[in-house]
Amino acid sequence: MKPIAQTMLDKLWTAHEVLRREDGVSLLWIDRHLVHEGSHHAFGKLKERGLSVCEPDLTFAFVDHYAPTRRSSQTSDPQIMGMIETLRQNAHDHGVHLYDLDDPRQGIAHVVGPEEGLTLPGLLINCGDSHTSTHGAFGALAFGIGATEVAHVLATQTIWQRKPKSMRIRVEGTLGLGVTAKDIALGWIGKLGTDGAQGHAVEYAGAVIRGLSMEGRMTLCNMSIEGGARFGIIAPDETTFAYIKDRPFAPKAGAWEQACADWRALSSDNDAQFDREALLDASEIAPTVTWGTSPEQALPITAAVPAANEVTPAKREAVRDALEYMGLKAGHKLEGTAVDRVFIGSCTNGRIEDLREAAHVLRGRKAKIPGHVSPGSAKVKAQAEAEGLDQIFKAAGLDWVASGCSMCVGMNGDLVEKGQRCASSTNRNFKGRQGRGARTHLMSPAMVAAASVTGMLTDVRWLLERHQ
Amino acid sequence: MAGWSTDKGMAVCLPQANIDTDQLIPARFMSVPRAQGYGRFLLHDMRREETGDLKAAFPLNAQEGISVLVAGRNFGSGSSREAAVYALVDSGIRAVFAPSFGDIFASNAVNNGLLPAQIDEATYVALSQSLERRPQTIMIDLGARSLQLGSVGARFSIDDSWALKLINGWDDIDITRHHRTAIAAFKNIRHQTTVWAWPNGAD
Known part of the structure; x- marks a missing residue:
């Protein structure tokens, strides 16, 4: 048999x-x-x-x-x-x-x-x-x-x-x-x-x-x-x-x-x-950002902030609530939304490859907004320093700090201020996750780096193409 | 932990989906020892002004003695923090009724005598409509998996093993210790056949 x-x-x-x-x-x-x-x-x-x-x-x-x-x-x-x-x-x-x-x-x-x-x-x-x-x-x-x-x-x-x-x-x-x-x-x-x-x-x-x-x-x-x-x-x-x-x-x-x-x-x-079973076509996936207060409220960077009437009735109230908390208007383009600070790190995206991707975007560029980079471990930190990545982050104006969960959950005191918008390589955009009243946008480390360069949510592909 | 099979309580509805564990208890309160009680942290930032005063319009603040919550889908999603359950239990909450729960939250709830009762969408709508204006008395029968709130009578579902655990107030550590011999035998065989599963592949 x-x-x-x-x-x-x-x-x-x-x-x-x-x-x-x-x-x-x-x-x-x-x-x-x-x-x-x-x-x-x-x-x-x-x-x-x-x-x-x-x-x-x-x-x-x-x-x-x-x-x-x-x-x-x-x-x-x-x-x-x-x-x-x-x-x-x-x-x-x-x-x-x-x-x-x-x-x-x-x-x-x-x-x-x-x-x-x-x-x-x-x-x-x-x-x-x-x-x-x-x-x-x-x-x-x-x-x-x-x-x-x-x-x-x-x-x-x-x-x-x-x-x-x-x-x-x-x-x-x-x-x-x-x-x-x-x-x-x-x-x-x-x-x-x-x-x-x-x-x-x-x-x-x-x-x-x-x-x-x-x-x-x-x-x-x-x-x-x-x-x-x-x-x-x-x-x-x-x-x-x-x-x-x-x-x-x-x-x-x-x-x-x-x-x-x-x-x-x-x-x-x-x-x-x-x-x-579910099937995804990779060619349909674009650099993605969250616009709301739940990880499911995610869209390609090229999209506009949705209106409550564009979603199923069961999710309408959640959209209204999220837009109010996030200080966003339906119909506005995600790209170009002003950001106050950035964070790169966490168990989601704090590894050496993540730092390489972010540094690649930042090489020779300046950050318009403050932010910090916390490697996922002391070994990642040492590796990044051996490769000179820390110099790229520092030259861009970002803080290079020690490793920990840091601003993903803020338990160590690394918090986003009330009303501030943070482009973050972390995993949760829940209300108050990064601090009471903090507005979190989740994205890849490269996208966070792009946001730091322009001070806005940005399609990293523009910056990558100019590097090539 | 004491078991329970029926409960008469006062229910309120939080008509939102995705009430995550960061909402149930913000991270900044989690360094407090449990002995001090976690009830005051429950839904802290949703429920309170920045001064710490209770928001009058928030349903849970309507009156004292609320012991049952009805909430939207995916209640307790997110972080595995059991402190979210402590905040509920220490506030006197015995049961939460929702169309779905975060997997880790539901498991944590049962380990603390809190019932995570799954209801269908129609029941959720009926309950939330009944609770729109004010809290109401609810009867829960865990054995029969049924609830009665005013004219709304409905069934809920829960994993059978979890229902038994709640009813009997069972503690897993006590149960597991009865299986000591089986665990020791399993470990012995795994160690012989899968030596690489031990750190550094050696003893």
Whole structure:
């Protein structure tokens, strides 16, 4: 009898299933657990019950959400330092490896995990952060969890989970000049909505995905949660293996050979069936920006701000509300909208390739508006400095700061002022996300760089063409 | 955590879609220890003026003792912050009725005794119309997956395993510890067959 064709999700799920209850809920084994300052609630729950971390060698702690990006001035804030100190104490008490502020490998969990070779194909990775979907770019089952679940993973190294439905998004064709993984992400979320993939694990496939670098794949998987999917996955291939090889925690020698053989078998079978399918034509994707307060409110930079009567009745009120909050008028061109500041960084777009793309736009140009660049990790920062990218940003007038989640969520004090408009390479344009009353426009790092050059939302393709 | 199967509460409607967890609790409040209570942070920036005073027109501010929310689709999308659920629970909210929920939020809710009840669009419309002017009493029967609000009687859905957990007040850590032997056996086999899954591929 022919074996039943399996999706990558099926294979990853089966490989981690300790048991399945009669009600269909699975108990899954966790290979890597990443914790951060926000995990204090979970450590507190553990303490209440007198439990300790069950597998400290599979648990890694990161200072990222509250990391001061201007180390000296912010380190005096007792609230911020208290959060970091609590993480230090918990990591120390439980024997968990901590990437502390002064560590040359410090950075955002979703940037450092892959850099360190902690993130591998075929693993199950949890973190108390919704952007854990990032690690799915390697062919890992990776998803964000809440504090109670974090406590459960700390105590048992397992999690109860009902298997999600499967969805495949294929991207075929060729990406145009200035179009990046961020534009693919905003493109599909704009089409399908922020709950478009709710309850599903999204597998990204197709020629365009195969052609993406690991950085691009991570950006795409990272944004899965903004389309409602807790999981984003991409089949591992030679690009994946080349990225992982020789990283500090990656398998070595004989284990490497076995790993690569196992990883090659992870891809969805050719005739595997998905619960849902979507197809995107890459040539139709333009550099994209969000205009509203939800990632689904995204349009090509060439478009105009929509009016409430141009959308389905169910979404009209949301459009009116978003336009008011964002201070935008229906019918006005997105391109040319004045911007007050820019931010480049975050777990979505704070990797070396992101900085290269932004620097390429800024080379020999000046920024008209203030802004800052926060590399996703200290290693990205060092790499960028070795390539001279920091000099390009600084010469343009942007601040070059240390790594952390920074202005994506503002927990460290990097906030956008009320009413100010920020062109941002981050993942959420929610009201107040970057500060109360802040107006966020999401876009690729290259598009952010373009906005800084003109002081307006700008089609980066104009600037790229002039460079050629 | 105490379980519950029926509840009589006071419901209010927030007629908006995509109320994300950044709205439910802005990030700046998340360094506060839970023991201090998160209720005062619930929907802080939607609900309060910059002075901190409550906005009179905001539905949730209509009266004290609100324990049930009815809201638009995709409630609790975004960040995995369980603090969003703490803010609801610490404010006395027992249940949220919406056409859909963020996956992580729903899971967090159940872990804290808060019911994320999925209703169809027609029920949402009926409830929001009934609640347009003022809060009203609602009866919830978790076992029967039903609600009654004035003349509106309807069904809601929730994953069966979640309903059981809410009704019994079960705690996952206690349940999982019964499976200690199976977990140890699984780990042992994985370690033997998939050595690369351990950091650095060695023990």
